[in-house]
Amino acid sequence: MKNKRRIAILGSTGSxxxxxxxxxxxxxxxxxxxxxxxxxxxxxxxxxxxxxxPDTVVITNPDHYNTVSSALDPIDIKVYTxxxxxxxxxxxxxxxxxLIAMVGFSGLKPTIxxxxxxxxxxxxxxxxxxxxxxxxxELANKMRVALLPVDSEHxxxxxxxxxxxxxxxxxxxxxxxxxxxxxxIDSMYDVSVNQALKHPKWTMGDKITIDSATMMNKGLEVIExxxxxxxxxxxxxxxVHPESIVHSMVQFKDGSLKAQMGxxxxxxxxxxxxxxxxxxxxxxxxxxxxxxxxxxxxxxxRTAFPxxxxxxxxxAKGGNMPCILNAANEIAVSAFLNGKINFTSIPEVIEKCMSxxxxxxxxxxxxxxxxxxxxxxxxxxxxxxxx
Ligand code: NDP
Ligand code: MG
Numbered sequence: 001m002k003n004k005r006r007i008a009i010l011g012s013t014g015s016x017x018x019x020x021x022x023x024x025x026x027x028x029x030x031x032x033x034x035x036x037x038x039x040x041x042x043x044x045x046x047x048x049x050x051x052x053x054p055d056t057v058v059i060t061n062p063d064h065y066n067t068v069s070s071a072l073d074p075i076d077i078k079v080y081t082x083x084x085x086x087x088x089x090x091x092x093x094x095x096x097x098x099l100i101a102m103v104g105f106s107g108l109k110p111t112i113x114x115x116x117x118x119x120x121x122x123x124x125x126x127x128x129x130x131x132x133x134x135x136x137x138e139l140a141n142k143m144r145v146a147l148l149p150v151d152s153e154h155x156x157x158x159x160x161x162x163x164x165x166x167x168x169x170x171x172x173x174x175x176x177x178x179x180x181x182x183x184x185i186d187s188m189y190d191v192s193v194n195q196a197l198k199h200p201k202w203t204m205g206d207k208i209t210i211d212s213a214t215m216m217n218k219g220l221e222v223i224e225x226x227x228x229x230x231x232x233x234x235x236x237x238x239x240v241h242p243e244s245i246v247h248s249m250v251q252f253k254d255g256s257l258k259a260q261m262g263x264x265x266x267x268x269x270x271x272x273x274x275x276x277x278x279x280x281x282x283x284x285x286x287x288x289x290x291x292x293x294x295x296x297x298x299x300x301x302r303t304a305f306p307x308x309x310x311x312x313x314x315x316a317k318g319g320n321m322p323c324i325l326n327a328a329n330e331i332a333v334s335a336f337l338n339g340k341i342n343f344t345s346i347p348e349v350i351e352k353c354m355s356x357x358x359x360x361x362x363x364x365x366x367x368x369x370x371x372x373x374x375x376x377x378x379x380x381x382x383x384x385x386x387x
Contacts, residue, residue, distance in 0.1 A: 059079065115140050
């Protein structure tokens with residue numbers, strides 16, 4: 001890599017954001033942080049700002065603006081607040097690449113702003129492509145902006161495709177199966193929030209951890225893969241692979257298969273997106289095949305985990321249906337985390353929202369925003385949450 005890559009991190013206080021900063025500190029000659037953005041975790045954001053000395057910090061929630069701006073007053077950092085500022089900051093000349101590591105629909109507008117400003121995108125926030133895959137990928141093509149996947153399965157597919165001239169015939173997204181693998185839907189009825197938050201392989205933010213427990217995470221990843229790799233949903237298959245060694249696989253038209261493997265560590269896909277097309281040295285640990293007794297694969301249980309079929313239905317229908325699925329899921333997950341609904345009500349809320357929300361076959365950004373807001377209100381009513 002010739003020049004230092006200047007990176008903006010949206011969601012710097014989260015699981016992906018903090019690991020991204022770890023990567024950046026390992027390679028101070030290659031990467032530099034120019035923007036940090038978060039929503040509520042003021043203490044960590046201030047601490048990160050003193051350590052990494054970005055040009056600009058955005059604390060999206062205006063309630064925290066005074067705290068952050070007075071804490072950063074002694075060092076020369078510009079501080080802004082509000083989601084509009086987050087979008088405007090994307091135009092800064094001192095940004096080469098933006099890591100989108102916020103959660104949910106809130107990542108969409110800043111992603112569009114960053115693409116419009118011609119910045120390379122390292123994308124962790126899968127909901128952006130679930131909600132608006134067509135708009136985002138068309139815009140990225142038009143602006144000749146790279147969309148580099150950070151999600152481990154998509155990074156795996158991306159790595160398998162490097163150097164290939166032909167398109168995949170099929171891809172396999174692997175899944176750990178989550179904490180409830182092997183359980184029936186009836187026995188999942190009264191699982192607790194703590195049980196659902198105990199992921200067997202990864203430590204991640206709460207929303208994606210619950211998505212992994214319902215397996216909606218894999219459904220969202222099917223939609224994400226469709227847009228990233230320009231595939232039909234029929235070409236995307238899910239395999240439960242509890243060891244989480246094979247991060248995903250590509251099958252080519254001659255029947256040959258490529259897999260990307262390694263110890264599960266999110267710093268690798270983050271680092272690969274940051275340094276692409278260069279591969280950097282790392283000391284993250286090595287997989288020793290002599291220690292592996294077996295690698296196992298099984299089909300997911302679609303009856304126990306109805307979220308998988310809901311996601312396939314949404315992508316097959318197209319239009320604003322994946323946006324409906326996503327908004328209902330965001331609310332249902334938050335309702336479950338807040339003790340308002342049972343675990344098995346999550347797919348029920350989503351299914352209801354998908355059945356009655358107005359369908360739009362070719363939504364633009366504004367109609368997606370409208371859909372998102374409409375579904376959130378309805379889903380909250382179902383979950384008996386205050387709107
Ligand atoms: P976390 O909940 O750990 O972190 C979310 C981050 O986004 C926090 O820094 C949070 O700030 C910030 N944030 C939320 N809303 C806003 C907003 N409106 N404006 C600015 N910042 C905001 O999530 P994860 O890191 O686990 O996940 C991030 C994304 O990456 C998700 O879409 C997830 O699906 C995806 N992903 C995550 C993986 C993982 O291993 N964690 C793996 C693959 C994909 P604050 O803390 O201040 O509230
Ligand atoms: Mg993933």
